[in-house]
Amino acid sequence: MLDSKQCEAFLAVAEVGSFDAAGEHLCITPSAVSLRVQALEKYLGQILIIRGRPCVLTQAGQTLLQHLRHTRLMEQNLLQGLMGKSSESEFYKIALASNADSLATWLLPSIQQTLFKEKIVLELKIDDQSHTHTLLETGQVNACITAEEQVMAGCLAQPLGKMRYKMLASAEFVNRWFSGGVNREVLRKTPAVIFNHKDLMHSEVLLKGYGLPMQSYPYSFIPATDAFVKAIQLGLGYGMVPELQVQPLLENGTLIDIMPEAQLDVPLYWHHWKRQSKQLDVLTETIVESAKQILR
Structure with missing residues:
Protein backbone atom coordinates (compact mmCIF):
# COMPACT_ATOMS: atom_id res chain seq x y z
CA MET A 1 0.00 0.00 0.00
CA LEU A 2 1.36 3.40 -0.95
CA ASP A 3 1.82 5.86 1.91
CA SER A 4 -0.33 8.97 1.37
CA LYS A 5 2.17 11.43 2.89
CA GLN A 6 5.02 10.00 0.85
CA CYS A 7 2.93 10.23 -2.32
CA GLU A 8 1.90 13.78 -1.42
CA ALA A 9 5.58 14.75 -1.09
CA PHE A 10 6.44 13.09 -4.40
CA LEU A 11 3.56 14.85 -6.17
CA ALA A 12 4.62 18.21 -4.77
CA VAL A 13 8.20 17.82 -6.04
CA ALA A 14 6.96 16.58 -9.42
CA GLU A 15 4.66 19.56 -9.83
CA VAL A 16 6.83 22.41 -8.53
CA GLY A 17 10.24 21.08 -9.57
CA SER A 18 12.22 21.33 -6.32
CA PHE A 19 12.31 20.02 -2.76
CA ASP A 20 12.47 23.56 -1.35
CA ALA A 21 9.32 24.69 -3.18
CA ALA A 22 7.60 21.42 -2.33
CA GLY A 23 8.38 22.00 1.35
CA GLU A 24 6.85 25.48 1.21
CA SER A 31 14.56 17.66 4.37
CA ALA A 32 11.21 16.21 5.47
CA VAL A 33 10.09 16.17 1.83
CA SER A 34 13.33 14.44 0.86
CA LEU A 35 12.94 11.80 3.58
CA ARG A 36 9.39 11.01 2.47
CA VAL A 37 10.42 10.69 -1.18
CA GLN A 38 13.40 8.52 -0.24
CA ALA A 39 11.10 6.27 1.80
CA LEU A 40 8.76 5.95 -1.18
CA GLU A 41 11.68 5.13 -3.48
CA LYS A 42 12.93 2.50 -1.04
CA TYR A 43 9.47 0.94 -0.78
CA LEU A 44 9.08 0.76 -4.57
CA GLY A 45 12.69 -0.20 -5.21
CA GLN A 46 12.94 2.50 -7.88
CA ILE A 47 14.56 5.92 -8.22
CA LEU A 48 11.67 8.27 -8.91
CA ILE A 49 13.32 11.69 -9.09
CA ILE A 50 16.65 12.82 -10.48
CA ARG A 51 17.76 15.57 -8.10
CA GLY A 52 18.70 18.78 -9.88
CA ARG A 53 17.54 22.28 -10.77
CA PRO A 54 14.84 21.53 -11.68
CA CYS A 55 14.21 18.00 -10.48
CA VAL A 56 13.36 15.55 -13.27
CA LEU A 73 -8.90 12.86 -10.49
CA MET A 74 -11.12 9.95 -9.45
CA GLU A 75 -11.26 11.35 -5.90
CA GLN A 76 -12.26 14.75 -7.25
CA ASN A 77 -14.95 13.09 -9.36
CA LEU A 78 -16.31 11.24 -6.32
CA LEU A 79 -16.39 14.38 -4.19
CA GLN A 80 -17.96 16.31 -7.03
CA GLY A 81 -20.73 13.74 -7.24
CA LEU A 82 -21.31 13.49 -3.49
CA MET A 83 -20.70 17.07 -2.39
CA GLY A 84 -21.05 19.11 -5.55
CA LYS A 85 -17.53 20.54 -5.31
CA SER A 86 -13.88 19.53 -5.21
CA SER A 87 -12.03 18.86 -1.98
CA GLU A 88 -9.89 22.01 -2.14
CA SER A 89 -12.26 24.76 -3.28
CA GLU A 90 -15.44 25.45 -5.20
CA PHE A 91 -13.36 25.69 -8.37
CA TYR A 92 -12.27 22.63 -10.33
CA LYS A 93 -8.72 22.60 -11.69
CA ILE A 94 -8.02 20.96 -15.05
CA ALA A 95 -4.52 20.56 -16.47
CA LEU A 96 -4.40 21.06 -20.24
CA ALA A 97 -1.62 21.04 -22.82
CA SER A 98 -1.95 23.19 -25.92
CA ASN A 99 0.19 24.40 -28.75
CA ALA A 100 1.01 28.10 -28.51
CA ASP A 101 -0.85 29.02 -31.71
CA SER A 102 -4.17 27.57 -30.54
CA LEU A 103 -3.80 29.38 -27.22
CA ALA A 104 -3.01 32.66 -29.00
CA GLU A 118 -18.54 25.22 -14.64
CA LYS A 119 -16.20 27.10 -12.27
CA ILE A 120 -13.08 25.67 -13.89
CA VAL A 121 -9.56 26.99 -13.43
CA LEU A 122 -6.80 25.85 -15.76
CA GLU A 123 -3.23 24.69 -15.39
CA LEU A 124 -2.00 25.28 -18.93
CA LYS A 125 1.18 23.76 -20.33
CA ILE A 126 2.44 24.99 -23.70
CA ASP A 127 4.45 22.94 -26.16
CA ASP A 128 4.70 22.30 -29.88
CA GLN A 129 1.66 20.47 -31.26
CA SER A 130 3.91 17.50 -32.02
CA HIS A 131 4.94 17.22 -28.34
CA THR A 132 1.84 18.02 -26.24
CA HIS A 133 0.76 14.38 -26.51
CA THR A 134 3.76 13.40 -24.39
CA LEU A 135 2.45 15.53 -21.51
CA LEU A 136 -0.76 13.50 -21.49
CA GLU A 137 1.14 10.24 -21.82
CA THR A 138 3.29 11.05 -18.78
CA GLY A 139 0.30 12.07 -16.67
CA GLN A 140 1.15 15.76 -16.49
CA VAL A 141 -2.18 16.89 -17.98
CA ASN A 142 -5.78 15.66 -18.19
CA ALA A 143 -6.17 16.48 -21.89
CA CYS A 144 -4.27 18.02 -24.77
CA ILE A 145 -4.48 19.61 -28.20
CA THR A 146 -2.05 17.76 -30.43
CA ALA A 147 -1.16 16.96 -34.01
CA GLU A 148 -0.86 13.29 -33.02
CA GLU A 149 -3.71 11.19 -34.41
CA GLN A 150 -2.76 7.89 -32.74
CA VAL A 151 -4.82 7.26 -29.60
CA MET A 152 -2.99 6.16 -26.47
CA ALA A 153 -4.35 3.25 -24.40
CA GLY A 154 -6.97 4.49 -21.94
CA CYS A 155 -7.64 7.65 -23.93
CA LEU A 156 -10.05 9.00 -26.52
CA ALA A 157 -9.23 11.32 -29.42
CA GLN A 158 -11.49 13.62 -31.42
CA PRO A 159 -10.54 15.60 -34.54
CA LEU A 160 -10.71 19.38 -34.14
CA GLY A 161 -9.91 20.57 -37.64
CA LYS A 162 -6.88 22.03 -39.36
CA MET A 163 -4.84 25.17 -38.66
CA ARG A 164 -3.56 26.76 -41.83
CA TYR A 165 -0.04 28.21 -41.85
CA LYS A 166 1.37 30.56 -44.48
CA MET A 167 4.89 31.78 -45.22
CA LEU A 168 4.60 35.51 -44.58
CA ALA A 169 6.73 38.64 -44.72
CA SER A 170 6.13 42.37 -44.41
CA ALA A 171 5.71 44.43 -47.57
CA GLU A 172 8.95 46.29 -46.81
CA PHE A 173 10.79 43.00 -46.30
CA VAL A 174 9.54 41.69 -49.64
CA ASN A 175 10.75 44.83 -51.42
CA ARG A 176 14.14 44.58 -49.77
CA TRP A 177 14.86 40.85 -50.06
CA PHE A 178 12.48 39.39 -52.65
CA SER A 179 12.21 42.16 -55.26
CA GLY A 180 13.46 39.70 -57.88
CA GLY A 181 11.25 36.86 -56.65
CA VAL A 182 11.64 33.98 -54.21
CA ASN A 183 14.25 31.44 -55.25
CA ARG A 184 16.84 29.12 -53.77
CA GLU A 185 19.80 31.49 -53.97
CA VAL A 186 17.90 34.40 -52.43
CA LEU A 187 16.58 32.22 -49.59
CA ARG A 188 20.13 31.16 -48.70
CA LYS A 189 20.92 34.79 -47.82
CA THR A 190 17.59 35.94 -46.39
CA PRO A 191 16.92 35.92 -42.61
CA ALA A 192 14.06 33.74 -41.40
CA VAL A 193 12.08 33.78 -38.16
CA ILE A 194 11.31 30.43 -36.49
CA PHE A 195 9.32 29.92 -33.28
CA ASN A 196 11.74 27.53 -31.54
CA HIS A 197 13.89 24.45 -32.14
CA LYS A 198 10.84 22.16 -32.00
CA ASP A 199 9.09 24.09 -34.77
CA LEU A 200 9.96 22.18 -37.94
CA MET A 201 7.41 23.66 -40.35
CA HIS A 202 9.71 26.34 -41.76
CA SER A 203 12.61 23.97 -42.28
CA GLU A 204 10.36 21.35 -43.90
CA VAL A 205 9.01 23.88 -46.41
CA LEU A 206 12.45 25.07 -47.45
CA LEU A 207 13.91 21.58 -47.59
CA SER A 216 22.12 26.77 -45.01
CA TYR A 217 20.22 30.00 -44.24
CA PRO A 218 20.18 32.59 -41.40
CA TYR A 219 17.36 32.51 -38.85
CA SER A 220 16.24 33.81 -35.47
CA PHE A 221 14.37 31.86 -32.79
CA ILE A 222 11.55 33.93 -31.25
CA PRO A 223 9.52 31.61 -28.96
CA ALA A 224 6.55 33.89 -28.16
CA THR A 225 3.51 34.09 -30.42
CA ASP A 226 2.91 37.86 -30.31
CA ALA A 227 6.62 38.69 -30.54
CA PHE A 228 7.00 36.20 -33.39
CA VAL A 229 4.40 37.99 -35.51
CA LYS A 230 5.76 41.38 -34.43
CA ALA A 231 9.24 40.39 -35.59
CA ILE A 232 7.88 39.55 -39.04
CA GLN A 233 5.93 42.83 -39.15
CA LEU A 234 9.13 44.71 -38.25
CA GLY A 235 10.98 43.07 -41.12
CA LEU A 236 13.34 40.97 -39.01
CA GLY A 237 12.60 37.94 -41.15
CA TYR A 238 9.93 35.85 -42.86
CA GLY A 239 8.19 32.87 -41.31
CA MET A 240 5.30 30.40 -41.05
CA VAL A 241 2.35 32.06 -39.31
CA PRO A 242 -1.13 30.71 -38.49
CA GLU A 243 -3.64 32.37 -40.79
CA LEU A 244 -6.10 32.78 -37.90
CA GLN A 245 -3.68 35.02 -36.04
CA VAL A 246 -3.01 37.52 -38.83
CA GLN A 247 -6.06 37.55 -41.13
CA PRO A 248 -6.58 41.35 -40.83
CA ILE A 258 5.43 34.93 -50.29
CA MET A 259 4.94 31.21 -50.98
CA PRO A 260 1.25 30.52 -51.71
CA GLU A 261 2.11 27.01 -52.84
CA ALA A 262 3.77 26.24 -49.49
CA GLN A 263 0.82 26.77 -47.14
CA LEU A 264 0.39 23.94 -44.62
CA ASP A 265 -2.81 22.66 -43.06
CA VAL A 266 -1.91 21.05 -39.72
CA PRO A 267 -4.60 18.68 -38.37
CA LEU A 268 -5.27 19.00 -34.64
CA TYR A 269 -6.86 16.51 -32.26
CA TRP A 270 -8.27 16.65 -28.73
CA HIS A 271 -7.00 13.75 -26.60
CA HIS A 272 -8.29 13.00 -23.10
CA TRP A 273 -8.59 10.10 -20.67
CA LYS A 274 -11.68 7.90 -21.03
CA ARG A 275 -12.51 8.33 -17.35
CA GLN A 276 -12.86 12.02 -16.69
CA SER A 277 -14.82 14.51 -14.63
CA LYS A 278 -18.15 16.08 -15.52
CA GLN A 279 -16.36 19.41 -15.94
CA LEU A 280 -13.88 17.95 -18.41
CA ASP A 281 -16.75 16.31 -20.29
CA VAL A 282 -18.38 19.72 -20.70
CA LEU A 283 -15.08 21.35 -21.62
CA THR A 284 -14.40 18.62 -24.17
CA GLU A 285 -17.76 19.19 -25.85
CA THR A 286 -17.16 22.95 -25.94
CA ILE A 287 -13.68 22.67 -27.44
CA VAL A 288 -14.65 20.12 -30.08
CA GLU A 289 -17.73 22.04 -31.22
CA SER A 290 -15.96 25.42 -31.23
CA ALA A 291 -12.98 24.09 -33.15
CA LYS A 292 -15.25 22.65 -35.85
CA GLN A 293 -16.64 26.13 -36.44
CA ILE A 294 -13.29 27.97 -36.37
CA LEU A 295 -10.70 25.61 -37.84
CA ARG A 296 -10.72 24.25 -41.37
Whole structure:
Protein backbone atom coordinates (compact mmCIF):
# COMPACT_ATOMS: atom_id res chain seq x y z
CA MET A 1 0.00 0.00 0.00
CA LEU A 2 1.36 3.40 -0.95
CA ASP A 3 1.82 5.86 1.91
CA SER A 4 -0.33 8.97 1.37
CA LYS A 5 2.17 11.43 2.89
CA GLN A 6 5.02 10.00 0.85
CA CYS A 7 2.93 10.23 -2.32
CA GLU A 8 1.90 13.78 -1.42
CA ALA A 9 5.58 14.75 -1.09
CA PHE A 10 6.44 13.09 -4.40
CA LEU A 11 3.56 14.85 -6.17
CA ALA A 12 4.62 18.21 -4.77
CA VAL A 13 8.20 17.82 -6.04
CA ALA A 14 6.96 16.58 -9.42
CA GLU A 15 4.66 19.56 -9.83
CA VAL A 16 6.83 22.41 -8.53
CA GLY A 17 10.24 21.08 -9.57
CA SER A 18 12.22 21.33 -6.32
CA PHE A 19 12.31 20.02 -2.76
CA ASP A 20 12.47 23.56 -1.35
CA ALA A 21 9.32 24.69 -3.18
CA ALA A 22 7.60 21.42 -2.33
CA GLY A 23 8.38 22.00 1.35
CA GLU A 24 6.85 25.48 1.21
CA HIS A 25 3.78 24.09 -0.54
CA LEU A 26 3.31 21.36 2.09
CA CYS A 27 4.38 23.57 5.03
CA ILE A 28 7.18 21.17 6.00
CA THR A 29 10.96 21.38 5.68
CA PRO A 30 12.74 20.39 2.43
CA SER A 31 14.56 17.66 4.37
CA ALA A 32 11.21 16.21 5.47
CA VAL A 33 10.09 16.17 1.83
CA SER A 34 13.33 14.44 0.86
CA LEU A 35 12.94 11.80 3.58
CA ARG A 36 9.39 11.01 2.47
CA VAL A 37 10.42 10.69 -1.18
CA GLN A 38 13.40 8.52 -0.24
CA ALA A 39 11.10 6.27 1.80
CA LEU A 40 8.76 5.95 -1.18
CA GLU A 41 11.68 5.13 -3.48
CA LYS A 42 12.93 2.50 -1.04
CA TYR A 43 9.47 0.94 -0.78
CA LEU A 44 9.08 0.76 -4.57
CA GLY A 45 12.69 -0.20 -5.21
CA GLN A 46 12.94 2.50 -7.88
CA ILE A 47 14.56 5.92 -8.22
CA LEU A 48 11.67 8.27 -8.91
CA ILE A 49 13.32 11.69 -9.09
CA ILE A 50 16.65 12.82 -10.48
CA ARG A 51 17.76 15.57 -8.10
CA GLY A 52 18.70 18.78 -9.88
CA ARG A 53 17.54 22.28 -10.77
CA PRO A 54 14.84 21.53 -11.68
CA CYS A 55 14.21 18.00 -10.48
CA VAL A 56 13.36 15.55 -13.27
CA LEU A 57 11.23 12.43 -13.05
CA THR A 58 12.61 9.08 -14.11
CA GLN A 59 10.47 6.74 -16.21
CA ALA A 60 9.31 5.06 -13.01
CA GLY A 61 8.53 8.49 -11.57
CA GLN A 62 6.46 9.41 -14.62
CA THR A 63 4.51 6.16 -14.31
CA LEU A 64 3.80 6.86 -10.64
CA LEU A 65 2.84 10.46 -11.40
CA GLN A 66 0.34 9.27 -14.00
CA HIS A 67 -1.18 6.83 -11.49
CA LEU A 68 -1.39 9.39 -8.69
CA ARG A 69 -2.96 12.02 -10.91
CA HIS A 70 -5.55 9.53 -12.07
CA THR A 71 -6.25 8.62 -8.46
CA ARG A 72 -6.60 12.29 -7.53
CA LEU A 73 -8.90 12.86 -10.49
CA MET A 74 -11.12 9.95 -9.45
CA GLU A 75 -11.26 11.35 -5.90
CA GLN A 76 -12.26 14.75 -7.25
CA ASN A 77 -14.95 13.09 -9.36
CA LEU A 78 -16.31 11.24 -6.32
CA LEU A 79 -16.39 14.38 -4.19
CA GLN A 80 -17.96 16.31 -7.03
CA GLY A 81 -20.73 13.74 -7.24
CA LEU A 82 -21.31 13.49 -3.49
CA MET A 83 -20.70 17.07 -2.39
CA GLY A 84 -21.05 19.11 -5.55
CA LYS A 85 -17.53 20.54 -5.31
CA SER A 86 -13.88 19.53 -5.21
CA SER A 87 -12.03 18.86 -1.98
CA GLU A 88 -9.89 22.01 -2.14
CA SER A 89 -12.26 24.76 -3.28
CA GLU A 90 -15.44 25.45 -5.20
CA PHE A 91 -13.36 25.69 -8.37
CA TYR A 92 -12.27 22.63 -10.33
CA LYS A 93 -8.72 22.60 -11.69
CA ILE A 94 -8.02 20.96 -15.05
CA ALA A 95 -4.52 20.56 -16.47
CA LEU A 96 -4.40 21.06 -20.24
CA ALA A 97 -1.62 21.04 -22.82
CA SER A 98 -1.95 23.19 -25.92
CA ASN A 99 0.19 24.40 -28.75
CA ALA A 100 1.01 28.10 -28.51
CA ASP A 101 -0.85 29.02 -31.71
CA SER A 102 -4.17 27.57 -30.54
CA LEU A 103 -3.80 29.38 -27.22
CA ALA A 104 -3.01 32.66 -29.00
CA THR A 105 -5.99 32.44 -31.35
CA TRP A 106 -9.14 30.39 -30.80
CA LEU A 107 -8.86 28.37 -27.58
CA LEU A 108 -9.53 30.84 -24.74
CA PRO A 109 -12.40 32.75 -26.42
CA SER A 110 -14.02 29.40 -27.21
CA ILE A 111 -14.01 28.13 -23.62
CA GLN A 112 -14.51 31.41 -21.74
CA GLN A 113 -18.18 30.90 -20.91
CA THR A 114 -17.70 27.23 -20.02
CA LEU A 115 -14.93 28.15 -17.55
CA PHE A 116 -17.28 30.64 -15.89
CA LYS A 117 -20.32 28.36 -15.84
CA GLU A 118 -18.54 25.22 -14.64
CA LYS A 119 -16.20 27.10 -12.27
CA ILE A 120 -13.08 25.67 -13.89
CA VAL A 121 -9.56 26.99 -13.43
CA LEU A 122 -6.80 25.85 -15.76
CA GLU A 123 -3.23 24.69 -15.39
CA LEU A 124 -2.00 25.28 -18.93
CA LYS A 125 1.18 23.76 -20.33
CA ILE A 126 2.44 24.99 -23.70
CA ASP A 127 4.45 22.94 -26.16
CA ASP A 128 4.70 22.30 -29.88
CA GLN A 129 1.66 20.47 -31.26
CA SER A 130 3.91 17.50 -32.02
CA HIS A 131 4.94 17.22 -28.34
CA THR A 132 1.84 18.02 -26.24
CA HIS A 133 0.76 14.38 -26.51
CA THR A 134 3.76 13.40 -24.39
CA LEU A 135 2.45 15.53 -21.51
CA LEU A 136 -0.76 13.50 -21.49
CA GLU A 137 1.14 10.24 -21.82
CA THR A 138 3.29 11.05 -18.78
CA GLY A 139 0.30 12.07 -16.67
CA GLN A 140 1.15 15.76 -16.49
CA VAL A 141 -2.18 16.89 -17.98
CA ASN A 142 -5.78 15.66 -18.19
CA ALA A 143 -6.17 16.48 -21.89
CA CYS A 144 -4.27 18.02 -24.77
CA ILE A 145 -4.48 19.61 -28.20
CA THR A 146 -2.05 17.76 -30.43
CA ALA A 147 -1.16 16.96 -34.01
CA GLU A 148 -0.86 13.29 -33.02
CA GLU A 149 -3.71 11.19 -34.41
CA GLN A 150 -2.76 7.89 -32.74
CA VAL A 151 -4.82 7.26 -29.60
CA MET A 152 -2.99 6.16 -26.47
CA ALA A 153 -4.35 3.25 -24.40
CA GLY A 154 -6.97 4.49 -21.94
CA CYS A 155 -7.64 7.65 -23.93
CA LEU A 156 -10.05 9.00 -26.52
CA ALA A 157 -9.23 11.32 -29.42
CA GLN A 158 -11.49 13.62 -31.42
CA PRO A 159 -10.54 15.60 -34.54
CA LEU A 160 -10.71 19.38 -34.14
CA GLY A 161 -9.91 20.57 -37.64
CA LYS A 162 -6.88 22.03 -39.36
CA MET A 163 -4.84 25.17 -38.66
CA ARG A 164 -3.56 26.76 -41.83
CA TYR A 165 -0.04 28.21 -41.85
CA LYS A 166 1.37 30.56 -44.48
CA MET A 167 4.89 31.78 -45.22
CA LEU A 168 4.60 35.51 -44.58
CA ALA A 169 6.73 38.64 -44.72
CA SER A 170 6.13 42.37 -44.41
CA ALA A 171 5.71 44.43 -47.57
CA GLU A 172 8.95 46.29 -46.81
CA PHE A 173 10.79 43.00 -46.30
CA VAL A 174 9.54 41.69 -49.64
CA ASN A 175 10.75 44.83 -51.42
CA ARG A 176 14.14 44.58 -49.77
CA TRP A 177 14.86 40.85 -50.06
CA PHE A 178 12.48 39.39 -52.65
CA SER A 179 12.21 42.16 -55.26
CA GLY A 180 13.46 39.70 -57.88
CA GLY A 181 11.25 36.86 -56.65
CA VAL A 182 11.64 33.98 -54.21
CA ASN A 183 14.25 31.44 -55.25
CA ARG A 184 16.84 29.12 -53.77
CA GLU A 185 19.80 31.49 -53.97
CA VAL A 186 17.90 34.40 -52.43
CA LEU A 187 16.58 32.22 -49.59
CA ARG A 188 20.13 31.16 -48.70
CA LYS A 189 20.92 34.79 -47.82
CA THR A 190 17.59 35.94 -46.39
CA PRO A 191 16.92 35.92 -42.61
CA ALA A 192 14.06 33.74 -41.40
CA VAL A 193 12.08 33.78 -38.16
CA ILE A 194 11.31 30.43 -36.49
CA PHE A 195 9.32 29.92 -33.28
CA ASN A 196 11.74 27.53 -31.54
CA HIS A 197 13.89 24.45 -32.14
CA LYS A 198 10.84 22.16 -32.00
CA ASP A 199 9.09 24.09 -34.77
CA LEU A 200 9.96 22.18 -37.94
CA MET A 201 7.41 23.66 -40.35
CA HIS A 202 9.71 26.34 -41.76
CA SER A 203 12.61 23.97 -42.28
CA GLU A 204 10.36 21.35 -43.90
CA VAL A 205 9.01 23.88 -46.41
CA LEU A 206 12.45 25.07 -47.45
CA LEU A 207 13.91 21.58 -47.59
CA LYS A 208 11.03 20.15 -49.62
CA GLY A 209 10.51 23.13 -51.90
CA TYR A 210 14.04 24.42 -52.36
CA GLY A 211 16.38 21.69 -51.14
CA LEU A 212 17.71 23.95 -48.37
CA PRO A 213 18.64 22.33 -45.03
CA MET A 214 18.24 24.48 -41.93
CA GLN A 215 21.95 25.19 -41.54
CA SER A 216 22.12 26.77 -45.01
CA TYR A 217 20.22 30.00 -44.24
CA PRO A 218 20.18 32.59 -41.40
CA TYR A 219 17.36 32.51 -38.85
CA SER A 220 16.24 33.81 -35.47
CA PHE A 221 14.37 31.86 -32.79
CA ILE A 222 11.55 33.93 -31.25
CA PRO A 223 9.52 31.61 -28.96
CA ALA A 224 6.55 33.89 -28.16
CA THR A 225 3.51 34.09 -30.42
CA ASP A 226 2.91 37.86 -30.31
CA ALA A 227 6.62 38.69 -30.54
CA PHE A 228 7.00 36.20 -33.39
CA VAL A 229 4.40 37.99 -35.51
CA LYS A 230 5.76 41.38 -34.43
CA ALA A 231 9.24 40.39 -35.59
CA ILE A 232 7.88 39.55 -39.04
CA GLN A 233 5.93 42.83 -39.15
CA LEU A 234 9.13 44.71 -38.25
CA GLY A 235 10.98 43.07 -41.12
CA LEU A 236 13.34 40.97 -39.01
CA GLY A 237 12.60 37.94 -41.15
CA TYR A 238 9.93 35.85 -42.86
CA GLY A 239 8.19 32.87 -41.31
CA MET A 240 5.30 30.40 -41.05
CA VAL A 241 2.35 32.06 -39.31
CA PRO A 242 -1.13 30.71 -38.49
CA GLU A 243 -3.64 32.37 -40.79
CA LEU A 244 -6.10 32.78 -37.90
CA GLN A 245 -3.68 35.02 -36.04
CA VAL A 246 -3.01 37.52 -38.83
CA GLN A 247 -6.06 37.55 -41.13
CA PRO A 248 -6.58 41.35 -40.83
CA LEU A 249 -2.88 41.96 -41.58
CA LEU A 250 -3.16 39.82 -44.71
CA GLU A 251 -6.30 41.61 -45.84
CA ASN A 252 -4.82 45.11 -45.46
CA GLY A 253 -1.50 44.16 -47.09
CA THR A 254 0.68 44.59 -43.99
CA LEU A 255 1.81 40.98 -44.41
CA ILE A 256 2.26 39.18 -47.73
CA ASP A 257 2.09 35.48 -48.53
CA ILE A 258 5.43 34.93 -50.29
CA MET A 259 4.94 31.21 -50.98
CA PRO A 260 1.25 30.52 -51.71
CA GLU A 261 2.11 27.01 -52.84
CA ALA A 262 3.77 26.24 -49.49
CA GLN A 263 0.82 26.77 -47.14
CA LEU A 264 0.39 23.94 -44.62
CA ASP A 265 -2.81 22.66 -43.06
CA VAL A 266 -1.91 21.05 -39.72
CA PRO A 267 -4.60 18.68 -38.37
CA LEU A 268 -5.27 19.00 -34.64
CA TYR A 269 -6.86 16.51 -32.26
CA TRP A 270 -8.27 16.65 -28.73
CA HIS A 271 -7.00 13.75 -26.60
CA HIS A 272 -8.29 13.00 -23.10
CA TRP A 273 -8.59 10.10 -20.67
CA LYS A 274 -11.68 7.90 -21.03
CA ARG A 275 -12.51 8.33 -17.35
CA GLN A 276 -12.86 12.02 -16.69
CA SER A 277 -14.82 14.51 -14.63
CA LYS A 278 -18.15 16.08 -15.52
CA GLN A 279 -16.36 19.41 -15.94
CA LEU A 280 -13.88 17.95 -18.41
CA ASP A 281 -16.75 16.31 -20.29
CA VAL A 282 -18.38 19.72 -20.70
CA LEU A 283 -15.08 21.35 -21.62
CA THR A 284 -14.40 18.62 -24.17
CA GLU A 285 -17.76 19.19 -25.85
CA THR A 286 -17.16 22.95 -25.94
CA ILE A 287 -13.68 22.67 -27.44
CA VAL A 288 -14.65 20.12 -30.08
CA GLU A 289 -17.73 22.04 -31.22
CA SER A 290 -15.96 25.42 -31.23
CA ALA A 291 -12.98 24.09 -33.15
CA LYS A 292 -15.25 22.65 -35.85
CA GLN A 293 -16.64 26.13 -36.44
CA ILE A 294 -13.29 27.97 -36.37
CA LEU A 295 -10.70 25.61 -37.84
CA ARG A 296 -10.72 24.25 -41.37
